[in-house]
Amino acid sequence: MSQELRTVWWEPGAVCLIDQLRLPHEEVTVRCTELAAVAAAIKTMVVRGAPAIGCTAAYGIALVATQSTATDAPALLRELEAAKATLDAQRPTAVNLAWATTRMLNQARALAPSGLEALRTGMLEEAHAVLHEDLAMCHAIGDYGAPLIPERGHVLTHCNAGGLATAGYGTALAPMRTAASQGRTLHVWVDETRPFLQGARLTAWELREAGIPLTLITDNMAGYMMQSGEVDCIIVGADRIVANGDVANKIGTYSLAVLANFHNIPFYVAAPSSTIDLSLATGDLIPIEQRSSDEVTHLGGQLIAPLGVNAAHPAFDVTPNRLITAIITERGVVYPPFTEGLSTAVRRS
Structure with a gap:
């Protein structure tokens, strides 16, 4: 695995x-x-x-x-x-x-x-x-993150932060892959991640190839799974982590963090120190990529919305640091307040 x-x-x-x-x-x-x-x-x-x-x-x-x-x-x-x-x-x-x-x-x-x-x-x-x-x-992220997954844990993840998103092993999926390689029993809830479906297309494929049990869910099922007690922790990746610990990740991540906070479920971000950007003080300063509306109105090249309907597609959102339990880096697990720990992770990288 x-x-x-x-x-x-x-x-x-x-x-x-x-x-x-x-x-x-x-x-x-x-x-x-x-x-x-x-x-x-x-x-x-x-x-x-x-x-x-x-x-x-x-x-x-x-x-x-x-x-x-x-x-x-x-x-x-x-x-x-x-x-x-x-x-x-x-x-x-x-x-x-x-x-x-x-x-x-x-x-x-x-x-x-x-x-x-x-x-x-x-x-x-x-x-x-x-x-x-x-x-x-x-x-290293896998080594530090695996102990955070409860025994026989049910983990929810969003988008794809596995081997396909890295040089080959993954960030958010690394703790799951490492835990599985240690013989741990776990189950992963995979958000489909609309509109580009990275979860359905990529994360589900990776986990299946690795032999890790998974269940694919639509994004709007995540709250139900948390409410039903089916989620022990959430692990997501990151596209940018700024100095105060605010995190930009695939659109929909912020919604998961809010739900996790409400249900008292640990919310972890896994990323290497190369994703930490100390030049920006807060997440408000992160540029958010706006992608083509066609990726919302079409699926697999097929129009799924009425012709001519306007659609928005911010590709990322920003999760405030107060909603994040910890950030897992190759230098260790950083807990709030994040400023000093993130600075140390960058200095040592």
């Missing part, structure tokens, strides 16, 4: 991705051989999940470095700076994207004085490091 998925990987001349738009019915690999294809894969959610987006962007920078016809390091550095701007523009809420491209560019600037070939080689090595570190962080 601890085996990683292959979400993002490198092949000579290509950033390779499992196409998450085709799951669960088809397992298709997308090979991105140019920066525009990497950017499009991020924008259209061929790859999604904050850590996976970060890994993909890192490889996108490496792709530019390996393909460039620049004749000196300063010229290549300018190309990499332009590539960062292109990638950063694709998904504004997930902080791991800009975190990864900033890390790559900082390394590029450090390597540039050593010459063109050192810069080319160093970019691919750094992208590999981003991927491998993400895997290690997710396993």
Whole structure:
């Protein structure tokens, strides 16, 4: 059950991705051989999940470095700076994207004085490091989070924060995968996660593949399950955690937190330190991506609403820190008040 998925990987001349738009019915690999294809894969959610987006962007920078016809390091550095701007523009809420491209560019600037070939080689090595570190962080999140799941626990999760959302092991699903690998008995309630159905399409597929018992529910059933005593804890991922502990995650997360608070159910957020953004003081400052209304009015390409009806699609919402029981990072479990613990997690990462 601890085996990683292959979400993002490198092949000579290509950033390779499992196409998450085709799951669960088809397992298709997308090979991105140019920066525009990497950017499009991020924008259209061929790859999604904050850590996976970060890994993909890192490889996108490496792709530019390996393909460039620049004749000196300063010229290549300018190309990499332009590539960062292109990638950063694709998904504004997930902080791991800009975190990864900033890390790559900082390394590029450090390597540039050593010459063109050192810069080319160093970019691919750094992208590999981003991927491998993400895997290690997710396993650590699993180790710290598994003890928080009650014995024979019933866990509810939202969206997909599993291996598909990371380099291969997951954030919110990591404690569940680790607990299951330890022989623990648990059951997972999987929110379908409208309108993009990441829970129904992706999380249900992952858990089934891992052999972890699950039941798929519509989003509006979650309150009923809590009221009926069927939920022992909730674990979700995050796309951005700001300095005070406010959390941006897939739309619908805030509603779950409010319900959990009412029913006295622990509400946990699992994320690596790369998702923590100390530059923003509160969640009010997080940019919220507004996606196409077609993703609400259509399902699988089929119109499900009256023709011409307006639809809104904020892709994320912000859960205030007061509704969060704890944040599980690769450095340990951070409890309220979050400011000091999150700052320590970032400093040690």
